[in-house]
Amino acid sequence: MNEGRGAEVLVENVAFSYGEAPMTFDLAVKSGRVVAVMGPSGSGKSTLLHLIAGFERPISGRIVIGGMDVTGLAPARRPVSMVFQENNLFAHLDVARNVGLGRSPSLRLSESDRADIDEALERTGLGGKQRRLPAELSGGERQRVALARVLLRDRPVLLLDEPFASLGPALRGEMVDLVRRLHAERGMTILMVSHHPEDARSLADEIAFIDEGRVAAFAPTGEMFSRAGPAAFRAYIGR
């Protein structure tokens, strides 16, 4: 895997259905870009991320990441990390072990792995909290642990499924800054589901607007938020 670099994400004609409304996604994200995935509830934002991560299997179409067809690969074998809205941590494992899972899924860690864990925690502002259990952390700290694990896994694509939705405005701002710093460092490709225009504005190069199970619009952030943006998108953000 090209370490420290992003990878191109291609979603080609991917069809999927939970049984009712069929969805078809088409999206090409260039390597190293940050894309905000926006759209009404139930439009298919999370489903798109789950398809890329491999939690859902497409009926047809293919998903190519960094030139490799990953459509049939198990989630763990894809060059992808994902942070969910909640349940990112195992409640019975302490912070260091939760992060360590990003290096070894059976927690067989060497001395250098441990040093890496400490460093990742330092970078995400969690220095000294190695032994804490998730229950002893605040909501924002828990998501920082998840991001520390992302650092340790070091995959070229990062998927964020509303990871800051349950945080207050100030805390959310801090987390967006953290993601920006990590991106500046590692240059990974990021797809981030969000309902907040300000997050998208401050972080995203481009916005993918999902509506009724398809990518209704995909354009640079400035363009989307301008008066020339698609009418449906403007109705969604309330302008």
Place this chain on the structure above:
Amino acid sequence: MAPRTPFDRRVLAGIAGMAAVTLLVGGAFAGLLAEAAGNWSGAVAAFDPYLLRITRFTLWQAVLSTILSVVPAILVARALARHPSFTGRSLILRLFALPLALPAIVAALGILALLGRGGFFADWLTALTATRWQGIYGLSGILVAHVFFNLPLATRLLLHALETVPADQWRLAAQLGMGARASFRLIEWPAMRAALPGVAGLVFMLCVTSFTVVLTLGGGPRATTLEVAIYQALRFDFDPARAVALTTLQIALTVVIVAVLMRLGANMAGDASLPVAPRRPVDAGWPERLVNGVAIVAALGFVAGPIVAIVAAGLKADLARLAADPAVHKATITSLVLALIAALLSVALSLALTTARRALELRRSRLAAPGLLERLFDTGAGFVLVIPPIVIGAGWFVLLRGTGQVFSAASAMVVTVNAVMALPFAIRAIRPAYDAASARHERLCASLGIAGFARLRLVDWPSIRRPALTALAFAMALSLGDLGVIALFGSNEVQTLPYLLLARMGSYRTADAAGLALFLGALCLLLMLVVDRSRRTG
């Protein structure tokens, strides 16, 4: 829809577990079929009037036991629901959970210590009936024991149904000024009526398949059920053809009952959890208080009596001599080892079935119906309850008879049959915790590649440790107290505590038996305390 999903190893574990259960049950049926095929005329000839009489008695005692357990339970449950917070209420409910933990042979001894020929009440009963009290045996003994077990069970289940009535309904009833009669008709009876068929069905099933109580209290051919007749045919009459006929009848009977129960929506594994009483206003006048008080005290006496008698009679025994008896040592060690292995096997099997079912559920799309294999893992294990342990034991007994290895198979039979017997209970304890943990962690494990043994060690085990311990203790208590299989396979070589107890009873060493009963009862109680603790702190 998901053709490329890699095969989940959890499914493989489930298939292995199911195969083991099938082998155990299938082996028993093979034994019975081979015997029937080899001695067809004998098996057919065994369907004689005696068999008909046993069948009739089996059903008759079960009907009476059910009525005598469930009808008073309605009164007692209602009384407990009407008074949600009096001193000693939670103690009574805990006491009502006790019989579930007590081995049948221990309870039978308690009843004999109370109402037997030399029991605590014998002189009093002699004076009352003006003839020498002959002790409680036969139908009346069976009924007393069955009510002792099932009255508290039915009370708890009905109380559970009453607790599902929303607190607002009770408040409304109080506001509207409903009296005892109106609130029974409009609130309590509808809630209990919905649960009644299931509760009665469960009690009936337990009484039809009751073995130990009938063996120890039945006394003689006039009061014998099918299960005891199977045992006698194999152990005393050496008449496998008759055993085959009896077993066939027993299976047919239980299949019919379970089919009816499933339609009624009965909960086959019973429920041992304590209902919590919501705050609710009670406005009972003194006549109702009196009636409720009498119902509760009477039920309390009925349940507490034999338990007190076990302790009293047990303490009168020469416990010091029993404690030094090498036969007791040997039986205790045998019992504990076999019970522990059976419990471990049971937990391992239920874990395999639980994880496999969940893996299959995750593989299919949300709207698709569960496949045959998934349903097999789901309810298949529950069907084990249809086949009484005696039947499985009888099948293997007949199968192994030709090899001359019957008694050396004793340990293996006790372990496997008890493990499978406890399976439905173990699954009920483990599955909710596992499924909940899986719902939280499945995606995370998939994205981090945590699978196989690493997943069990790091993710699943910490979340199911408590329920697994509960299941382990429960399965161990169940296995410790079981007399069914060991009664068939036991010998001087392999004796468990219940078997030793039965032997001492048979040789009229009543004091010894009482002391052993106290010991065995205390052991099982200790295990149930573990269950209770881990459940409350979990």
